[in-house]
Amino acid sequence: xxxxxxxxxxARKDLASEWRTxxxxxxxxxxxxxxxxxxxFGFQFDSHxxxxxxxxxxxxxxxxxxxxxxGRAFAAEREQASLEAMLMTPATPAAIFAGKALAxxxxxxxxxxxxxxxxxxxxxxxxxxxxxxxxxxxxxxxxVLGCLFAAMVARVRARELLLPLLTLPLWIPFVxxxxxxxxxxxxxxxxxxxxxxxxxxxxxxxxxxxxLAARFVLDD
Amino acid sequence: xxxxxxxALTQRFGAETALDAIDLAVDAGEHLAVLGENGAGKxxxxxxVATAARPTSGTLQIFGLDAMVERRxxxxxxGFVAHAPGLYPALSAAENLAFFCTLQGVDRARVAEVLDLxxxxxxxxxxxxxxxxxxxxxxxxxxxxxxxPPLLVLDEPDxxxxxxxxxxxxxxxxxxxxxxxxxxHALANxxxxxxxxxxxxxxxxVPTRLRVVx
Numbered sequence: 001x002x003x004x005x006x007x008x009x010x011a012r013k014d015l016a017s018e019w020r021t022x023x024x025x026x027x028x029x030x031x032x033x034x035x036x037x038x039x040x041f042g043f044q045f046d047s048h049x050x051x052x053x054x055x056x057x058x059x060x061x062x063x064x065x066x067x068x069x070x071g072r073a074f075a076a077e078r079e080q081a082s083l084e085a086m087l088m089t090p091a092t093p094a095a096i097f098a099g100k101a102l103a104x105x106x107x108x109x110x111x112x113x114x115x116x117x118x119x120x121x122x123x124x125x126x127x128x129x130x131x132x133x134x135x136x137x138x139x140x141x142x143x144v145l146g147c148l149f150a151a152m153v154a155r156v157r158a159r160e161l162l163l164p165l166l167t168l169p170l171w172i173p174f175v176x177x178x179x180x181x182x183x184x185x186x187x188x189x190x191x192x193x194x195x196x197x198x199x200x201x202x203x204x205x206x207x208x209x210x211x212l213a214a215r216f217v218l219d220d
Numbered sequence: 221x222x223x224x225x226x227x228a229l230t231q232r233f234g235a236e237t238a239l240d241a242i243d244l245a246v247d248a249g250e251h252l253a254v255l256g257e258n259g260a261g262k263x264x265x266x267x268x269v270a271t272a273a274r275p276t277s278g279t280l281q282i283f284g285l286d287a288m289v290e291r292r293x294x295x296x297x298x299g300f301v302a303h304a305p306g307l308y309p310a311l312s313a314a315e316n317l318a319f320f321c322t323l324q325g326v327d328r329a330r331v332a333e334v335l336d337l338x339x340x341x342x343x344x345x346x347x348x349x350x351x352x353x354x355x356x357x358x359x360x361x362x363x364x365x366x367x368x369p370p371l372l373v374l375d376e377p378d379x380x381x382x383x384x385x386x387x388x389x390x391x392x393x394x395x396x397x398x399x400x401x402x403x404x405h406a407l408a409n410x411x412x413x414x415x416x417x418x419x420x421x422x423x424x425x426v427p428t429r430l431r432v433v434x
Binding site for chain 1: 270271272291292293295296298300302303304305306307308309310311315319320322323324325347363367
């Protein structure tokens with residue numbers, strides 16, 4: 001119970017800081033819209049191939065936006081030397097990590113709230129519940145993995161280079177399965193539910209693994 | 221009974237030895253000043269005592285607990301002021317303390333008491349990033365005593381503090397065991413009964429007992 005209240009306090013603190021400084025979300029929202037504009041001009045699409053192209057554009061935009069959002073989650077703490085202040089309390093590293101991941105995931109969800117309707121508008125594809133749930137499920141797994149590696153590389157000078165190198169290989173299952181789920185949802189297919197079930201399994205696996213690893217990454 | 225007992229504390233960073241077999245004993249309620257030039261090993265020693273770092277070798281017992289094993293339990297009983305204030309610039313002074321109240325498991329009513337103690341009650345609602353460097357240091361000191369710890373570890377807490385700073389340190393150290401790193405011999409003389417001088421990671425001479433000035 002105490003761990004949950006700590007995680008929520010950490011997330012609330014990160015979101016309040018972002019709300020006041022507006023460092024990440026406006027830039028990310030601008031980035032995803034620009035990515036869609038470029039894709040809109042770069043691809044020759046029509047009503048037949050749009051459901052095949054749009055998921056690729058969606059996941060490309062999400063992956064790069066995620067790298068920025070999760071990278072900043074721990075870089076700012078290290079720069080302010082505030083991570084150590086948090087760790088010098090009896091709060092468990094897993095609770096602190098969960099709060100950081102939750103806040104970073106919510107920031108990405110805000111970008112998705114811009115990205116998904118814009119995608120539907122630019123590519124004239126349907127925006128369905130299955131599509132949104134696939135993106136949200138993938139966001140959870142991507143957030144915990146992204147934040148874990150962001151915490152690992154935060155004290156390294158070349159962190160902007162290292163973070164994608166470490167994170168992208170482990171994000172591939174989310175992009176592949178999420179891509180299939182979104183494609184199926186856009187073209188009215190029936191495989192979305194099984195893909196979403198698989199995404200949920202991956203989420204549970206990585207939430208447990210990253211919570212166990214958090215102590216060694218943050219505190220030791 | 222000693223609150224802190226460190227034996228042969230050694231810290232190496234690659235080929236460099238930052239601390240070389242330091243023995244340390246601090247009694248309950250005692251105030252120890254750690255003196256030395258830049259790079260002498262003061263911060264390294266204090267970070268080990270605060271459980272923020274693990275020594276390469278040596279043993280450390282704090283309140284009778286093994287500091288390498290019982291870090292989380294000990295952190296509830298240690299207040300640490302590090303070299304950097306480590307505050308959240310977008311949050312107000314009060315919000316910074318309220319956040320750490322949650323992490324420490326302390327009632328939020330303590331925020332007002334601590335702001336009053338460190339002389340920041342008037343700027344409680346101001347973002348920490350807009351406070352002067354001295355006020356930020358006061359806030360960091362306030363955060364260190366938020367949970368009323370019996371042991372304070374203070375790494376150059378006088379940095380950026382104004383002329384009233386030593387009075388604040390006297391107030392927060394009263395009734396607690398404290399270990400403080402400073403360059404200021406006069407401050408050490410005022411705050412501490414005993415001093416430990418480091419040079420290149422080693423203790424210089426024998427620990428000295430200082431004249432106490434009230």
